[in-house]
Amino acid sequence: MAAPVAGDCFIAADVGGTNARISLVRTDADGAIQVLSWRRYPCADYPGLGAILAEFVADHPAREGIDCMVIASAGVLLDDEVINSNLPWRISLAELRRDLHLRELHVVNDFAAAAHGTGRLAASESRLLTPDVATAEPGPTLVIGPGTGLGAAICIPRADGVVVLPTEAGMAAFAPGDEREIEILRWLRRRGHAHVCTEQLLSGPGLVNLYEALCELRGVTPRLDAPAAISQAARMGEAVALEAVLTFCALLGSVIGDLAMTASAHCVYVAGGIVPQIADFLPRSEFRARLVGKGAMRAVLERVPVRLVENERLGVLGAASWYLQHQQERRHREKAAHKQSQAAAAP
Template sequence: MLFLAGDIGGTNGHVALVRAADERPGDIETIAYRVYPCAAFASLTDLLKAFIDDEVRVPVSHCVLACAGQVIGDEVANDNLPWPVRVDTLRASLGLTEVAVLNDFEALAYAIEGPLAASGRHLCGPSTRGPGPSLVVGPGTGLGAAAYVPGASSGVVLTTEAGQMDFAPHSLREREVLAWLAPEGGYVPVEHIVSGPGLLTIYEALCALDGEVSSLATPKAVTAAAAAADSPHAVEAVALFCAALGSFTGNVAMTYMPTGGVFLAGGFLSSIFDLLKHSAFEERFLHGRSVRGLLAQVPVWVTEHGCHGVQGAARWYMRQWAATRSATAEGAAA
C-alpha cells in the first residue's frame, strides 16, 4: 500500500510517498521525498497538494502526518505551526480516506530503532548505547522531546510537551535574561530560550541588558557571528543557549534515565556542533547532584533531523495498520 507520510514543523514540511518494504519487515521504502518551506504555502492542504502534483502518479488514499503540537479532537494544538491544522479539512480537501496525525517528536522517537540512531555525531557520555530507554530532544522553531522505551516485541513511545515547562535559570546572567523577558514575572516556557527563535531572543536580551542595539536579525546570523567570533553578544548568546539546552536535556533525562541514548535532533544543532561540543552543555547536563553518576552513563549524540520524522511517522502508521488488520481478523474468526 502506497501512502503519504509527512513531518510538518514550524519552518519546513518534509513529505514522502512511501510503502512497506517487501523484503524487510518493519522497514519503509521511500518512493519520493521533498522538503518545502511552510511559509511558501497558504495552508497545509496547499503544501500537500504541491507534493501530490509533483510526485504522485497513482491514486493515494491514506496519509500520516507528524505535526508539531498535540492532537486535540480533530485539530492540532500548537503555537509554532504557520497555519491551523484540521484533520477533517485535510481529508475532505485532498480526497483522502484517512488522515492520521501524531506528534512530530513522537514520530522521531519511532525512528530511533531505524536509521536515526546510526546517523549521529557523539557529543558526550559513553560512546555506545545501553539497554534502557532512549530520548529524542530537538530545538527548532519550538522545542520537543519524546522517549522510546524498548519492549519484548515492539517498543513504546511516550510523547511530551516538555518544551512548555517553565524555564529555570541557572546562572545570574540567565536570571537577568529571564527578568528582561518577563519584567513583571509570570510564565516563560523553556522553548522561548531553547529554540531557534529563542537564540535570537537571548542575543537581543543580552544586547539590551548591556545598553547596546542588536544588529543581527536571525538565529542563523547569530550562530554565524558566534562561529566567526565577530560579535561578543552572539558568542555569549550561543554559549548561554547551549548551557540552557544542557540543563533542560538533563532534567528530561532524569525522568526517563535514557541509557539507550539521548539524540539531539535538528539541522540547527548540527550547524553549531563544534560550538556545542566546547560549551557548558555536558556540565549542565550532568547537574551537580547525586544523580550526576547516573547521568554520566547516558550517551548523547547530535543527529540531523532530515527524513527521520517522516520515517518514524510511516513506521508508526504501519504499526497501527497492522494492529487494525489483526483486530479485524480476530473479530472475523470469533
C-alpha cells in the first residue's frame, strides 16, 4: 500500500446524518492540504453512500486515477459496517471497495476527523463565543457539535502530531440543570424513553423535542416541527420557540462545561449544523453562566475559550489530515520493524 506523496490526489468525505460533503484533495510537499473540488449531497436524496461517491467520481475529469478514499462518518465502525442510527442507510466497506474499485479505503469517526481538522483552520475560520477569554493555554482541545445528533472528540497535542479520542458523548445521560429541565426530562420519559440521552435535547431533533415539551408544559399546541422553523419563530418573538432556543443554548453551555472538565480541555471548538443558526441567541441565554457554573471548577472554565467553526469543510480537511498522519505513523512503524529485523538477523 503506497503512502501518499506530494501531488497525490485522494477523496476525503464527511458523512453526517443530513448531508455528505465530498472533496478531492491534494497534498503539498510541506504537508498542506489543497481542496481541489468540493460538493454537498443531501443524504436522503440517494440510496446509499456508494451512489453519492460514484456520482462525485464520475463528475470529476481525473476519475481514472482516484482509487483512495478516507471517509469521516458519524457512528462507530464495527467489522465491515458503520453503526449509526442517524444515517438513512447502512455503510458497507466491502461494497464501497468493490463498487468503486478502490485500492485503499479508510473510515474515521466524523468528530475525530473534526478534531484533526481544527489544526488546519485559519484564525478567520472560527468565531469567538467567549469574548472575555480569547487565548488558550497549550493542551487538549474539545470539539463538540450538535447536528442531526451530538458528536464530540478530544484532541491531545504531541510532538509528532495529535492523539484524537472520539467519543459517544451524545449518548450520555441527560443531566437537568433546573426545575424546568427536570420537567422536560419527565416529558421525554413519559414518551417511552427509559434512557434519555443528551442528544435527544442537544441536536436538531433535540431542539424540536425541547419545543414540543415546552408547548405541553405551557398548555400550547405545537405548530412547528423543524429546527429552522423554531429558530425563525424565536426571532419573530414567538414565546415558546424563544424559550426552546434559549434552553438549548443553556444546555449547550452546560454540556460544554461538563465535557471540558472531563477532558481537561484548554480550548473548545463548536461545530455541527445547529449552532450557526442560533449563535445570535447565545449572548441572551444562560450559555456562559451554565458553562462556567461548575462549582470549584469555575475559575478553570473561565479561562477556556470557546470558538464557533465557520468553515463547512472542517470534516473533509480533518479526514485528509487524519489520513496523512495515519500514513506517516505507518511508515514509522515499518521503518522500526525493518530495523528490528536487521538487528535480529545480524551475527
